[in-house]
Amino acid sequence: MGVNSNGLNFSYETFCAFLPRITGGSSSPTNTDNVNPLIQQILTIYPGSTIYAAGGHSALLSIGDDICVKVSYKPGGEHIRHEQTIFMQLESVPCPFIAHSLLCAPDLIFMELYKNGTLHEPCLEDLGYAHGDINPRNIMFIEGDHLRLVDFDHALRVGDDVEVGDYPYVRPVGANKGNAEHGGSFGIAGADTEQFALGSIFWDMVQGTGLWTGVYGPDLVDRLTDRVCPEMDLEDPINQIMNDCWKGKFESIAALAARIRHLAFEKDLEQKKKACEKYYKLICGAVSEPEARTPETTNPKTC
Template sequence: MTSFRWTYDQLSKAIPKLTAHSSSPTRAADLNPIIKGLLTICPNSSICDIGGHSVLLSFTDDIVAKVPLKPGGEHVRHEQSIFDLLDQTPCPYIVQTFFRCPNIIFMERLNDGTLQDRMRMINTSHQILQWMQQLSGAAAWIESQGRVHGDINPRNILLKKDELKLGEFDHSLKINDPLDVGYEPYVRGCKKGEEGGNFGIAGPRTEQFSLGSIFWYMTRGTKLYYDIKGREKVNRLIDQQFLATEPQDPIDYIISDY
């Protein structure tokens, strides 16, 4: 998602083009009326992010609401069920929600963008060891609940100052479910004959692969195989042909272990 301040009219005009390649294309007439309702009754509110299935509405510097683009959107409904589970024992490295009701999730706002935003900035602090610990803690805690995040990538990792939190749980899966969501290099395709979805069976192995690719990105500033496109990149990942790391470097040692 990309941050901005949009009105409902701007959303209505742009949504057909924005979702044209989504699994659920949306016309202006399809938009969830809750979006317009919240923007109307809440002064100074705006649309600050748009995804393939939902929007984020900004109310204050600390609070946003996720609303499905269409009424009853299954992705937001699924994410609510995940937060029902995760909130039973809150984790400090996972985005916290304040209130959930049909079609709406009110949650904390992390004002300093995504990991992808931060890595693109010049002369900004990169607390790599701290971020590695926080992201690993989030993934391990989700796993302790019998689930995986299922789509760990730089756009789903959020920052507030130098504190990192993992968000976007609309693709979370149970361990051992087929994994079909993601994009290289944060997932690795299956070899012919392997079980599972397009990217294998969801579990510690798939999450650790995502983490290793994220840690590479944090330390290098570029994605693994950023200069290789298409099928060649896919094949190298499937065959586990990874770039060399420095075994004497403690961070590289962790990356190679993932």
């Protein structure tokens, strides 16, 4: 679901002019002759509502300060029906790191609106699903710069073939090289495909630029297929996590999440130790008698 930090804010007329461009390459092109009439009806009913975002199969309409509704471009759209089934299953495992639906109806999904812009907790994995399309457009910023995963219309069962995706968040399986891997164009949905996408997301966040920016065509495909990683200091624990994601070393997304939690815990602990060292120096500085300081107190040990 493509959106910038302020939303598209399209009028219905602008949206209709834009629609053929974004659906022309899909299996079901849409224009003013076959677009879902619910889109215009909703914009008419709610004063101040706009087309906030437009994806390959549906539009996101803002209808309030923090509420939006996702509408299928065509009545009875299969992608929105699929996403509704995913949301129904997610109700059994509520998670603060993914978007949840507020109400589902034919061709409609009501949900929270995140206006702070775009950029896994293992709950999808527990249900036996992979998101299937992790990329910066599907990761939203909420309050406090926290992230939330959205857009599940390409979610698929673990073990299914992955046929869609954007470079560098998917990896071609390399059939043209005689690669022994099987599956769809981008492999088999599961921990390997999800962590590869997340590794590229982490690179975006750390480096401020996309993985292999400036590399195009066969060169880019070959690097992704062969799991070639940029040169980086692997002594850095964050770089090591990215490298392991691209190499497919995590057996599950839960294992990746555990590594990240452990790293965050270690960093927090190290910061607290340094703070305590500063406190101790202040205490020592307040002692006027040099003889009151023993080697044990001037050179404290951390546990």
